[in-house]
Amino acid sequence: xxxxxxxxxxxxxxxxESIRLDEPRDDLLERVAKKVVGLLPGADAATVTLxxxxxxxxxxxxxxxxxxxxxxxxxxxxxxxxxxxEGGTIVRTRLETAAERWPDFAAxxxxxxxxxxLACPLFVPDEAHVNRRETEPLTGALNVWSFEENAFDPVExxxxxxxxxxxxxxxxTASRWAAAEKQADTLVAALETRDAIxxxxxxxxxxxxxxxxxxxxxxxxxxxxxxRKIREISVLIAEDPGAxxxx
Numbered sequence: 001x002x003x004x005x006x007x008x009x010x011x012x013x014x015x016x017e018s019i020r021l022d023e024p025r026d027d028l029l030e031r032v033a034k035k036v037v038g039l040l041p042g043a044d045a046a047t048v049t050l051x052x053x054x055x056x057x058x059x060x061x062x063x064x065x066x067x068x069x070x071x072x073x074x075x076x077x078x079x080x081x082x083x084x085x086e087g088g089t090i091v092r093t094r095l096e097t098a099a100e101r102w103p104d105f106a107a108x109x110x111x112x113x114x115x116x117x118l119a120c121p122l123f124v125p126d127e128a129h130v131n132r133r134e135t136e137p138l139t140g141a142l143n144v145w146s147f148e149e150n151a152f153d154p155v156e157x158x159x160x161x162x163x164x165x166x167x168x169x170x171x172x173t174a175s176r177w178a179a180a181e182k183q184a185d186t187l188v189a190a191l192e193t194r195d196a197i198x199x200x201x202x203x204x205x206x207x208x209x210x211x212x213x214x215x216x217x218x219x220x221x222x223x224x225x226x227x228r229k230i231r232e233i234s235v236l237i238a239e240d241p242g243a244x245x246x247x
Contacts, residue, residue: 042116044146045061045066046061050140056085068111078104084119094115113147122141202215
């Protein structure tokens with residue numbers, strides 16, 4: 001048990017230290033999936049399910065031949081990975097017990113030879129919600145598949161949950177940071193555009209002896225005639241009024 005804990009902690013540290021802020025989310029999730037398969041005895045493959053616009057899809061996979069397992073759940077709108085994603089709980093199931101609860105998933109698993117499944121929720125909120133998909137910016141599950149009859153004991157499941165929870169927090173923080181950074185860039189661009197237009201409008205008012213409304217109309221018409229954005233025209237005027245109005 002201690003060896004498994006050390007291996008999990010080491011893998012988490014290694015993965016955390018290698019994360020880049022510019023790394024695509026799905027590439028990172030694929031690396032997470034591969035790490036989990038390497039950590040868990042009996043794990044043969046893993047997939048990652050994420051919701052987008054309230055619809056699940058597989059964004060990372062270590063063995064594409066097992067994709068039908070995810071697709072069967074999406075089509076039936078039920079299965080262990082959807083249960084884990086929506087409920088925020090670990091779901092471990094064996095083929096014989098899954099048949100009654102999720103027949104479509106069980107049929108796909110039997111055809112592919114999968115005997116045990118372990119689904120761990122990703123991006124678990126601090127507080128319980130009835131439907132996590134409506135409250136979390138990211139919702140999904142890491143799904144681990146085994147061809148063994150009784151894989152993934154409770155300790156292993158807990159270690160994987162710890163691993164995915166830590167990684168999820170990092171990804172969620174990075175996602176929020178990226179969104180905030182994008183919003184800040186948009187705001188800065190808007191302020192720069194406003195300042196450039198205000199400066200150009202003042203120059204037009206002075207050069208052509210127009211009022212503020214007439215000057216802005218002049219900029220709008222210039223934009224239409226030259227097929228250039230008002231901001232581009234404004235920057236040109238602000239940087240070199242003589243190039244537009246003469247020296």
